[in-house]
Amino acid sequence: MTQSPGQGNALDNLLTESRTFPPSDEFAAQANAQPALYEEAKADREAFWAKQAERLHWDTKWDQVLDWSDAPFAKWFVGGKLNVAYNCVDRHVESGHGDQVAIHWEGEPGDSRAITYAELQREVSKAANALTSLGIGAEDRVAIYMPMVPEAIFAMLACARVGAMHSVVFGGFSAEALRTRIEDSSCRLVITTDGQYRRGNPAPLKPAVDEAVAGAPSVEKVIVVKRTDTEVAWTDKDVWWHELVDSQSDQHTPQAFDSEHPLFILYTSGTTGKPKGILHTSGGYLTQASYTHNYVFDLKPDTDVYWCTADIGWVTGHSYIVYGPLSNRVTQVVYEGTPNTPNEGRHWDIVQKYGVSIYYTAPTLIRTFMKWGADIPAKYDLSSLRVLGSVGEPINPEAWIWYRENVGGGKAPIVDTWWQTETGAIMISPLPGVVSTKPGSAQRPLPGIGAKVVNDEGVEVEHGGGGYLVLDEPWPSMLRGIWGDEERYKDTYWSRFGEQGFYFAGDGAKYDADGDIWLLGRVDDVMNVSGHRISTTEVESALVSHPTVAEAAVVGASDETTGQGIVAFVILRGGAGADAGGADAIKALRDHVAKEIGPIAKPRQIMVVPELPKTRSGKIMRRLLRDVAENRTVGDVTTLADSSVMDLISAGLQSGKSED
Numbered sequence: 001m002t003q004s005p006g007q008g009n010a011l012d013n014l015l016t017e018s019r020t021f022p023p024s025d026e027f028a029a030q031a032n033a034q035p036a037l038y039e040e041a042k043a044d045r046e047a048f049w050a051k052q053a054e055r056l057h058w059d060t061k062w063d064q065v066l067d068w069s070d071a072p073f074a075k076w077f078v079g080g081k082l083n084v085a086y087n088c089v090d091r092h093v094e095s096g097h098g099d100q101v102a103i104h105w106e107g108e109p110g111d112s113r114a115i116t117y118a119e120l121q122r123e124v125s126k127a128a129n130a131l132t133s134l135g136i137g138a139e140d141r142v143a144i145y146m147p148m149v150p151e152a153i154f155a156m157l158a159c160a161r162v163g164a165m166h167s168v169v170f171g172g173f174s175a176e177a178l179r180t181r182i183e184d185s186s187c188r189l190v191i192t193t194d195g196q197y198r199r200g201n202p203a204p205l206k207p208a209v210d211e212a213v214a215g216a217p218s219v220e221k222v223i224v225v226k227r228t229d230t231e232v233a234w235t236d237k238d239v240w241w242h243e244l245v246d247s248q249s250d251q252h253t254p255q256a257f258d259s260e261h262p263l264f265i266l267y268t269s270g271t272t273g274k275p276k277g278i279l280h281t282s283g284g285y286l287t288q289a290s291y292t293h294n295y296v297f298d299l300k301p302d303t304d305v306y307w308c309t310a311d312i313g314w315v316t317g318h319s320y321i322v323y324g325p326l327s328n329r330v331t332q333v334v335y336e337g338t339p340n341t342p343n344e345g346r347h348w349d350i351v352q353k354y355g356v357s358i359y360y361t362a363p364t365l366i367r368t369f370m371k372w373g374a375d376i377p378a379k380y381d382l383s384s385l386r387v388l389g390s391v392g393e394p395i396n397p398e399a400w401i402w403y404r405e406n407v408g409g410g411k412a413p414i415v416d417t418w419w420q421t422e423t424g425a426i427m428i429s430p431l432p433g434v435v436s437t438k439p440g441s442a443q444r445p446l447p448g449i450g451a452k453v454v455n456d457e458g459v460e461v462e463h464g465g466g467g468y469l470v471l472d473e474p475w476p477s478m479l480r481g482i483w484g485d486e487e488r489y490k491d492t493y494w495s496r497f498g499e500q501g502f503y504f505a506g507d508g509a510k511y512d513a514d515g516d517i518w519l520l521g522r523v524d525d526v527m528n529v530s531g532h533r534i535s536t537t538e539v540e541s542a543l544v545s546h547p548t549v550a551e552a553a554v555v556g557a558s559d560e561t562t563g564q565g566i567v568a569f570v571i572l573r574g575g576a577g578a579d580a581g582g583a584d585a586i587k588a589l590r591d592h593v594a595k596e597i598g599p600i601a602k603p604r605q606i607m608v609v610p611e612l613p614k615t616r617s618g619k620i621m622r623r624l625l626r627d628v629a630e631n632r633t634v635g636d637v638t639t640l641a642d643s644s645v646m647d648l649i650s651a652g653l654q655s656g657k658s659e660d
């Protein structure tokens, strides 16, 4: 949990990165965002958001922009009515864009499908009629447990269309994880596939659903999409998508729902074992998803080809594959598989094939690409790329620069977007064309958003100081609570700075001398070494800036003399050479960190490992590394993407361990 308060700065601000990259005049001139946007939002925040809400089609206009009288439970666009799916699909057909491709779907084995807005409208209508035929309607919960196939998007939009709430559960989660999520929100229906392609091979998916549903009595029906043609066991709850959905009429009249009508639940892990069902509603969520997607990615719906590499199992897939982009009439790529199938150039092959112009991915993947080598993207024509995005964790400056040089051709602006499942949409990010970007910094709150870095007392820190990130104004796409647990909602997010009324994001952050925000990782990842608070991210960043290091994870391990000692786990780059893991090389790495940050940040111990333990969404599980660093038995590994990683690490320690 959070550490005890220090004097003054809550986090020592050690690493300095001073490069900046102003936008080209050419980009700035054509950008959707212009500097005046900040002024406009500042002048009248609610009027600003009301204007953004006009991006959508409302069946009934709201009569109040924000009702915050029941804080921390917000109501946005009070009295307004809209249909979210209509906004993402039908209105584009009605405005004459039925023939525009909405989704260029690329299957892992190489099959593909182009889906126009007209076709999307028919598919979503059929699926909505199918839901109605099963008696699924307003506020029913539907679990979606699927790989990245088009039907997953049809299913989400069909739920939105009939007012049912979807709860998408990542297809890599276990049967038990699925069961607890189904149970927590009493889902009546599950939508799944027979199997999914993973690293070139079909893997079964439905058996996990069978197991989960056996222990979840709320489920009445299971709709199964045939994807891999794997043989599956069949129960009397099961029905094939192609039999049920394809026999429905492709006409469906959407009904308008209240702006605060619930849209979805998405589970995210917290500090306790029980996942939190984050609740989002309709009008405010769609407004901010649409607004941010337009300005942060500079989307030009007539010419851009957009690709967000996230999975719909995460919030990024919800807001930046489904709701934001489709509400903006995007043409986008959706890719089913892994980035190294059939080879490590797959993403660049897809960029070249479709002429992708906007590419949004995660730092962990960028570092993987670095590990694979710059010669791989160099083999492809990536000249169509004009905006690059990053999300999910702080991006270390080395990875940022690598991304800019090797993917963005040294000129595409990079937007480092900070937000959370809870915030629903992007909150902090440079606006491309307006802000000079800085490698590693998410920089400033978007127009209309209030964010600050404060100390333990909730007082804003000075430029150059570190502390906690808070959001000091309600925002349209904010969570409306945790499903079934009002108290946990208040406790988790609103009690830490309750007096000030700030939302506590749980992230450490600092201001640089210009007042730009740098995210420093979760506050529970902050180490305390000899009374100095040091972010794990800063040490990782320093390690990765060494030419032999591909990836690094740092934990604070308890230490008799210093409180915590810094223990680093590093993966070496492919071409690092045979000696890179030797004692001298490890000493050089420690010295490198001392040089980059200061002797205080010098790792006590560096271990060379072949892999790092990551969750399925790519977050490093520091808890497990802390177990290794503190010589404990390694704890629960069930949320790891690959549970054999911990064995590999233990094995690697035999050869790579170094202490001095």
Ligand code: WTA
Binding pocket: 268, 314, 315, 316, 390, 391, 392, 393, 394, 395, 416, 417, 418, 419, 420, 421, 422, 442, 505, 506, 507, 519, 520, 521, 522
């Ligand atoms: C982290 C993902 C630094 C942060 C959209 C946050 C980031 C958590 C960034 C939310 C970023 C996300 N820079 N850190 N650009 N983006 N994070 O709910 O710790 O999966 O609190 O949402 O990821 O993760 P979540």
